[in-house]
Amino acid sequence: MSQELLAEEAKVNLRTIQRIENNESEPRGKTLNLICDALKVNVEDIVEYGKKTDQTFLVVLHLSVLSFLVIPLGNILIPLILWVNKKDKIIGLKEAGANLLNFQIFWCIVTYCLFIGYAFLKIMHISGFTILIYSAMFLVLINIILSVLFAIISRKKMSKNLYPTIVKLIK
Structure with missing residues (x-):
């Protein structure tokens, strides 16, 4: 998926997608949820704040x-x-x-x-x-x-x- 298409489907700015992809910034709450919804991925599968496997x-x-x-x-x-x-x-x-x-x-x-x-x-x-x-x-x-x-x-x-x-x- 192109950055443009992702930005459009997630309803976020293209520059935001570019910054995230280049590790210039990290997506915050709402932005992360919008991107995950557009990619049809669960936020928990990506973000593991202190979680471990047990x-x-x-x-x-x-x-x-x-x-x-x-x-x-x-x-x-x-x-x-x-x-x-x-x-x-x-x-x-x-x-x-x-x-x-x-x-x-x-x-x-x-x-x-x-x-x-x-x-x-x-x-x-x-x-x-x-x-x-x-x-x-x-x-x-x-x-x-x-x-x-x-x-x-x-x-x-x-x-x-x-x-x-x-x-x-x-x-």
Whole structure:
């Protein structure tokens, strides 16, 4: 892309683009956002103010999901606490954590609805819906497998979006 085209698409002065390219100046907030929008790049991918890579923390984040086996809603609460404390300090954690939390929220809603539905039908002495409890247990198993699998993948390489994005509540 030419400097002229970039300046036009970013709605900034051509001289500003030239100064940035020649390292005569650094783009500030709004200018940087406009240039990144024009280039269709995320600002975080370019600017890493004090951020570091930490594969071990990503592994811990993925494995923290398993806390749901001991703590109700632990698969949301523990990763949320970890994510909020470090999302601006570790490269890729903001997206990976948001992706993980969105999946876990959706997973909780579906799984708990199946458990509650089964319990309600059992209390009402309505039979024939054991598929609900088997489906819920299958989802529990899937969540355990995905957590361990994604922890292993995160250990080997940096990957932001491992969990399937079904509902995007956290950005």
